[in-house]
Amino acid sequence: MTNPLRNSIDHRLPRIAGPCGLVLFGVTGDLARKKVMPAIYDLANRGFLPPGFSLVGFARRDWVDEDFAQIVHDAVREHSRTPFREETWKQLSEGIRFVTGDLDDAAAYSELSRVVADLDLTRGTGGNHAFYLSIPPGLFPVVLEHLKSSGLAQDTPDSWRRVVVEKPFGHDLKSAQELNDLVGTVFETGSVFRIDHYLGKETVQNIMAVRFANAMFEPLWNGNYVDNVQITMAEDIGIGGRAGYYDGIGAARDVIQNHLLQLLALTAMEEPLNFNAAEVRAEKEKVLSAVRLPKDLSLHTTRGQYAQGWQGGIPVPGYLQEEGIDPNSITETFAAMRVDIDNRRWAGVPFYLRTGKRLGRRVTEVAVIFKRAPHLPFSVDSVQELGNNALVFRIQPDEGITVRFGSKVPDTSQIEVRDVTMDFQYGETFVESSPEAYERLILDVLIGDPPLFPRHVEVELGWKILDPVLEYWATQGQPDQYVSGGWGPHSQYDMLARDGRTWRRP
């Protein structure tokens, strides 16, 4: 049925979620408090949630609705992006409910069914509910089983039920397939939303916009002009309080398998027919299927562990000294690898992926490094300071695009060419602060818009690429130690030097 008050020519009305509610499992976790709850408030504050929107918390706490509302309130006050407004809060808090119960308590799920049905009746949520599993993956089976047996997962022709899961989507191909099978027994493929928050970032979506909306980049976007591509995600923090999660997982599983391979896919994929979910995924899956690992992993991959040191002027412990970490752990906190893409566009162009913790600063970027001009009609002296041209997508922070090229230095007697940069800064041109990735993604879940969520095929392709590397590393003992606050182990430079290249300092 079409809405008589919506008209495709009416651009002022925001894209807003229809009548619905969200059920949150794992209400006290970091993610729920720092990201999910604030994002819901920010959406409400920007007018993107329907008037009757309801938020139900489910946990083993002896709470009533008001206690949970207080938790949400505090999380919003502390972490929301937009200013706190009493009237928005009033609107949101009217729809907050809490259900007490163990995750394996059937009676609690009956109570949850009752609460959800009551919301449909009193607040007009229309039977549309999303279940956000902000809980460790080990608990998924029990929750999914109960959602199924209680009938909560059952949609109808007029209403939807969706499930939202966070990474990690397994820890290797086999476990990822098991997880997918499990979710698949309860929810249809189209109702499963996997959150890779990187895909919700404006700057990541902008990679596609820049590539496919412009005439001036795509002709150069191939092995004729591109020398190599460097994708870096550096964090300045250590593992913090996540020892339990991180040890045994490591940088490659935590970051390369999902974020960096998604960035690679968006950078390298062919133009999709359109931006429907199916078409974009088809192109991403194609390019991920063409990714090839180097034959000799010892030469083209490397890893490290951060050692004790100083980071930005503060003394920090090494990974092995972190609380809760096995002092003999071989988990890597830095990982770098070369991959190639076996297709006509990218043959011969290495893609270098690296990520690490406790590095110089927090930065994520995709740098497309071009070949040198085939001939330079200048004296050797004049182009000594000229490097390769580069186009850099700065994903975070300081979001934008940098183009690096050579320019004449003014006021010298001879021609002298030096690298200069041209910057586009998001913050300068579109000052309206970009929504947090979680705002975008939660809204997309509620609207039912799937392009920004990886499908299980992409997840499994990621593991297919990574599994052999992980298996190789598992046989190699202790990773190289690297000084905290720098750019990682020296072996990464050797890795590029073998190919006659160097890392760009991000």
Add this chain to the structure above:
Amino acid sequence: MIRLEDTSGGAVAAAINAERRRIGSPATGMVLTLLILADEDTQADATDAAVATAHQHPMRIITLIPRPDARHTQLDAEIRVGGDDGPGEVAILRLRGELSNYPNSVAVPLLLPDTPVVAYWPGDSPAVPSESLIGRHAQRRITDSSSFSDPYEALRIRKAGYIPGDSDLAWARCTQWRSVLAAIFDAPMSNVHNIRVSGERNNPSVILMGAWLSQSLGASLETIWDDTIAISAVELDMDDGVLSITRVDQKTATIRRPGLADQQVSLPHRSTSALIAEELRRLDPDDMYGLVISKLDL
């Protein structure tokens, strides 16, 4: 702030560039030029509202104040670049004497290259904005019908002179109400027979709101004037009862729907700068406004 007396449009442009260079922030990333045509009574508020918007839309704001009363013909300028005004640039220009008839001659050298131009009349506006000296440079032309004492007369003029690219702040003031109503209608609704829109006497937003609803829902409309501010309530008679949205205070409204519990919804009165920010979000013609104003039965 830089003051230039008895100057020219070109000299003002040069002064802005020199100031840019001096403070070391080149004018990159400016997204548009906003031309404000105002009198001394409206210029300060209009400029301030636009400046507040510059945090979202970095732009060059040119406020043109015709002063036909002045004896000497000359151009005086105040220029502000960067600083507390955000990333944008502001030039307030007084066009004295005969020059007041030629605002375009001053504006043209100040338009940023290859970026959109928007014109805004906070008070009096030309009958056909797109044909005015300033409006013909602008792809978007924003008027404010609420500055007229007779809203019907104001909207009649807007309707008669409408060219795609025109819009009006009285329409922007309806957006939040429209958004709430549209969200309610995302769920299946029964037939609407009658529409009642209540609001401030002489407020054109009340008329536009009613027109949009009756055009979209195909139901009869009754307009009820009261002594509130802007729109105060919308009621829809439907097969299964009455749906109403009633403003409770400056910031909230209550939604009453057949069969459902009452709901509070955030519906704050919005500042002029928030309205301008909404106007600048899209620079293509507002066809929905065009449809509503063209079919307006006055």
